[in-house]
Amino acid sequence: MLRITAFGLFALFLALCGLRAATPPPQSASFDCAKASHPLEKTICASPKLRALDGEVAALYKAKLAVLFDKQGFKGQQRDWQQILRSRCAKTCDPAAVEADYTVQRDSLKSFGEELWEASYKTADVAQLTINHVDARQFDFGITRDLEGKMLCRLPASDGEAGAIATLASPAQASWSAGACRIDFALTRDATGHVTRIDTTASAGCKRYCTGTYGLSDAFLPANSWVASNQ
The missing domain is CATH 1.10.10 (Arc Repressor Mutant, subunit A)
Known part of the structure; x- marks a missing residue:
C-alpha cells in the first residue's frame, strides 16, 4: 500500500499549483x-x-x-x-x-511605424516630415525639402547621423533642439483628437540644415497612403 505523508501531500499540492501557474x-x-x-x-x-x-x-x-x-x-x-x-x-x-x-x-x-506628412507649395519644391513614434511622449523625426531632385534642406544632415527625438510637452506642442537649432511643433487636432496638421517653427540656428533662403518652418498635412494588407 502506498503511503503519502503530510509532507508528501504538501509537496504534491505545490507541484499541482506550479503546473497550473505555468499554463x-x-x-x-x-x-x-x-x-x-x-x-x-x-x-x-x-x-x-x-x-x-x-x-x-x-x-x-x-x-x-x-x-x-x-x-x-x-x-x-x-x-x-x-x-x-x-x-x-x-x-x-x-x-x-x-x-x-x-x-x-x-x-x-x-x-509598421512611420508616418509621412507633406508641405504643399505653388512651386515645384516638396517638403516632407517623417515621424516614427518612440512612445506616447517622444517621436523620432526627419525633415527634407527638395526641388526636382536637388536637396534644399535635410535634418538629420546625413543618413549616418543620429535621429532627432522630439518630446511632447502637451497634446498640442512638441519640441527638439540641438545646439543653436530648435524646432517647435504645433499640432492641430480635430474634435476627436486626431492630428490634422503639424506646423514646424525653426530657429535661425537651423539654417545650417538648408541651402540658400530655404528653411525648416512649414505647415505639414498627412500624406500617408496606408492600404490594407489583404488588398
Missing part, C-alpha cells in the same frame, strides 16, 4: 464569441489559434493607434482590412485563409 489561459478573441453571428466571427471562435490571432491583432492595433498622429488614416487602413476579410467570408470561411490574412496583418502591424 497560461488561452487568449481570447477581441469580441464576445457568445454573440458571434457572421461566418467570419464563427470561424474565429471555433479555433483557439484564430481567437489568439484576433486578440493579438486587436491589441497591436490599439497600441499603434494610441501613439500615431494620423489616426484617421490608420483607422481607415484597419477598417478596409476588416471589410475585405468579412466580404471574403460572406457565406463560408476557409480557416486556413483567415489565418493567413491575420498573420500578414499581425506582421504588418508589428513592422
Whole structure:
C-alpha cells in the first residue's frame, strides 16, 4: 500500500499549483464569441489559434493607434482590412485563409511605424516630415525639402547621423533642439483628437540644415497612403 505523508501531500499540492501557474489561459478573441453571428466571427471562435490571432491583432492595433498622429488614416487602413476579410467570408470561411490574412496583418502591424506628412507649395519644391513614434511622449523625426531632385534642406544632415527625438510637452506642442537649432511643433487636432496638421517653427540656428533662403518652418498635412494588407 502506498503511503503519502503530510509532507508528501504538501509537496504534491505545490507541484499541482506550479503546473497550473505555468499554463497560461488561452487568449481570447477581441469580441464576445457568445454573440458571434457572421461566418467570419464563427470561424474565429471555433479555433483557439484564430481567437489568439484576433486578440493579438486587436491589441497591436490599439497600441499603434494610441501613439500615431494620423489616426484617421490608420483607422481607415484597419477598417478596409476588416471589410475585405468579412466580404471574403460572406457565406463560408476557409480557416486556413483567415489565418493567413491575420498573420500578414499581425506582421504588418508589428513592422509598421512611420508616418509621412507633406508641405504643399505653388512651386515645384516638396517638403516632407517623417515621424516614427518612440512612445506616447517622444517621436523620432526627419525633415527634407527638395526641388526636382536637388536637396534644399535635410535634418538629420546625413543618413549616418543620429535621429532627432522630439518630446511632447502637451497634446498640442512638441519640441527638439540641438545646439543653436530648435524646432517647435504645433499640432492641430480635430474634435476627436486626431492630428490634422503639424506646423514646424525653426530657429535661425537651423539654417545650417538648408541651402540658400530655404528653411525648416512649414505647415505639414498627412500624406500617408496606408492600404490594407489583404488588398
